[in-house]
Amino acid sequence: MSRISRSLLAPYGLLLLVAAAGCAGKTPNTTPGATAAGPTVQPPSFEPSTGPAPKPESRSPYASSRPAIFDAAWTAIRDKHYDPKLGGVDWVAVRKRYEPMAIGAPDEPTFYRVMNDMLGELKQSHLFITGPGDESELGPQTEEQSGGTVPQTAIDLNTLGDPGIIVRVIGTGNGAATITFVRPNSSAAKAGLRAGTVVTHIGGRPLASLKSRRAMRPVEERFHLRRLASQALTGPVGSQVTVKISDSNGTSKDVLLRRDAPAEQPIRVGNLGPLYPEVSSRQVGDIGIVAFNYFLLEPVLKKVAASIDQFRSRKVKGLVIDLRGNPGGVAAMAIPLVRQLVKERTPLGTLQHRDHQNVLVAEPSLDITPYLGPVVILTDEGTASTSEIFAAGLQAAGRALVVGQVTLGQALPSVIESLPGGAVLQYVVADFKTPKGVALEGRGVIPDRLVLETPSALAAGQDPVLEAALTIIRSKGKK
Amino acid sequence: MLRARSAFLGTALCLFATSRVSYAAADAAPEAERTVDQILADFIKASGGVAPWKKHRSLAVTMTISVRGLGLNGTATALWTAKGQYLETGDLPNMLSMKRGSDGKRYWSQDPIDGLRWLQGAEAEQAEIVGAWMGYLQLSAHSSGSKIVPAPAAKLECIEVAYKQSTATMYCFDKATHLMTLEQGKKASPQGDTPYITRASDYRDTGGVMMPFVQETTAGPATFVVTVQKAEWDVPTSASQFALPKVGKK
Numbered sequence: 001m002s003r004i005s006r007s008l009l010a011p012y013g014l015l016l017l018v019a020a021a022g023c024a025g026k027t028p029n030t031t032p033g034a035t036a037a038g039p040t041v042q043p044p045s046f047e048p049s050t051g052p053a054p055k056p057e058s059r060s061p062y063a064s065s066r067p068a069i070f071d072a073a074w075t076a077i078r079d080k081h082y083d084p085k086l087g088g089v090d091w092v093a094v095r096k097r098y099e100p101m102a103i104g105a106p107d108e109p110t111f112y113r114v115m116n117d118m119l120g121e122l123k124q125s126h127l128f129i130t131g132p133g134d135e136s137e138l139g140p141q142t143e144e145q146s147g148g149t150v151p152q153t154a155i156d157l158n159t160l161g162d163p164g165i166i167v168r169v170i171g172t173g174n175g176a177a178t179i180t181f182v183r184p185n186s187s188a189a190k191a192g193l194r195a196g197t198v199v200t201h202i203g204g205r206p207l208a209s210l211k212s213r214r215a216m217r218p219v220e221e222r223f224h225l226r227r228l229a230s231q232a233l234t235g236p237v238g239s240q241v242t243v244k245i246s247d248s249n250g251t252s253k254d255v256l257l258r259r260d261a262p263a264e265q266p267i268r269v270g271n272l273g274p275l276y277p278e279v280s281s282r283q284v285g286d287i288g289i290v291a292f293n294y295f296l297l298e299p300v301l302k303k304v305a306a307s308i309d310q311f312r313s314r315k316v317k318g319l320v321i322d323l324r325g326n327p328g329g330v331a332a333m334a335i336p337l338v339r340q341l342v343k344e345r346t347p348l349g350t351l352q353h354r355d356h357q358n359v360l361v362a363e364p365s366l367d368i369t370p371y372l373g374p375v376v377i378l379t380d381e382g383t384a385s386t387s388e389i390f391a392a393g394l395q396a397a398g399r400a401l402v403v404g405q406v407t408l409g410q411a412l413p414s415v416i417e418s419l420p421g422g423a424v425l426q427y428v429v430a431d432f433k434t435p436k437g438v439a440l441e442g443r444g445v446i447p448d449r450l451v452l453e454t455p456s457a458l459a460a461g462q463d464p465v466l467e468a469a470l471t472i473i474r475s476k477g478k479k
Numbered sequence: 480m481l482r483a484r485s486a487f488l489g490t491a492l493c494l495f496a497t498s499r500v501s502y503a504a505a506d507a508a509p510e511a512e513r514t515v516d517q518i519l520a521d522f523i524k525a526s527g528g529v530a531p532w533k534k535h536r537s538l539a540v541t542m543t544i545s546v547r548g549l550g551l552n553g554t555a556t557a558l559w560t561a562k563g564q565y566l567e568t569g570d571l572p573n574m575l576s577m578k579r580g581s582d583g584k585r586y587w588s589q590d591p592i593d594g595l596r597w598l599q600g601a602e603a604e605q606a607e608i609v610g611a612w613m614g615y616l617q618l619s620a621h622s623s624g625s626k627i628v629p630a631p632a633a634k635l636e637c638i639e640v641a642y643k644q645s646t647a648t649m650y651c652f653d654k655a656t657h658l659m660t661l662e663q664g665k666k667a668s669p670q671g672d673t674p675y676i677t678r679a680s681d682y683r684d685t686g687g688v689m690m691p692f693v694q695e696t697t698a699g700p701a702t703f704v705v706t707v708q709k710a711e712w713d714v715p716t717s718a719s720q721f722a723l724p725k726v727g728k729k
Contacts, residue, residue, distance in 0.1 A: 080700040270550035358670040365594025
């Protein structure tokens, strides 16, 4: 009777699992969940009602949807979270505490903030809710010279662009928000911006002020800022954004950048997206390097697999897989990518669902000849979720060395589900442990060789993480 | 749906033949004492019996797939022949395309996660149950026993069928219509067994065969809804359609 849908379960069931940090729903996740380290939720900014749930404020056009959204989100967590006991959290008591605050919130941003605070009680990543009327902590930056912003709901998410830079916190101590990548031929490149440049403001907002309301681990705080910076840089194609940079002498200046159209059309995978997948590959001497920004089967896997295959046919001495800044994506893509690199059955870890367990395992395929030379995986604090599952799996199998920084430590498979009223909820549906039984959540992948990026190194045109990887591979070749 | 139904029909036929229970006996038995054979005999009768299948050489079904609440939609097809050949395809845009089939002898599968491979063990057995024309030849080999089990609802009567390699599956039938409306089991894969529950509805007469046009399969947090768009008998086929895709190792 049910054979067709049943036979689809094997490939599709795993595909539904999103292991992506900061990719929840149609708007970016700006408040990743607190972690097992035990951060606390700060008190709400308004007084909760002590009586029955107040009626939603009538001035919000979305307020009438709040009760249904709240109930659907609360129920989904209760019924579908992988841990029926929710880590000991009294979910009924949580509802009693948060429902009056949420329903009675003065506006939708506050409503969703309270909802996310409620999800934060679980102290896990991959828990997030957003919806119509919500705004990010920055809001999409759409300032023109005349200033002003455009409500998020009025923006076509398919026409967003950015000026072509990535800003991350790197360096020693608390680090500094630094341009770590400039896309060739982008507006930023044409304006003369270079990797290693310290950024203090984006869109007039000081980056130092972009602290999360939630307590986070330092690595999560830095990841949070990175995403907020990305969000601030993103806006309608053709609009402009001001970036204030600071040179090594402490001299500041504003640079006005135009947001470029993305090189490729954005894609959506269910409620995930829009995403702008990018794959790049190059060869340095006799070593192949492939980098990609999301784990997606189409079109990313095909391009990455083609690159690896090309390197294999060229008989390169080693392969570098650059996962820096890769927040994950479709969890199952880790399997076929591993298959490109192994000749025998290779387990990547265990998924503990609510009612069953799966082992993520890569089996040889009849139509693939794997690359079997040395492999080094590059990581940073933005390497998350599926990227962590992939890196940890190959590391545990002894198939790859990991070089760079400790990864984010947000590696819980989740789904992104539509709720009433146009809201979307990302929630955790499985726990993940490496083949050695190690939970990556709140811990991350520990590199075999820790290498720190610094603004000065980047400014000098160096990439110390990549250079360490190349050195490792070359030394292997000499043995 | 028909494909599923055909497979289960095979199960029913197998068990029925083994125990030599007649339709008449099934009709006469009081409800409280009904046996597996009686339940299956009623199911076979209600779903049209074997006769419609013997008139045809192939069956093609096209379907839509949606994953409730997750914003995923796609299409699927299934094709069976009286020679035991089988091919199913599935496509979710921006996600994946998959194929599974048999040349009538061995079953293969191709998808981005588990690659291109010959199916073995429990996976092969489950594929055979699904892919066989009426299914009974394979099921007579795979079924290792059956029993009545408690039904989850008063309007249902349920049996559990054990298999040689894959885990047992529960099938439930509507007491009034005798059509199968619920299936509960575990889908085998290289990643392990995944529990599922499928509910079938919207049965329609398709060339004398009763086919559920809607099937909802729930596994973990996700519910797949498969809806039949078209069922066509005696479509032209060629052997190459069912062969293992060219290996062409890169």
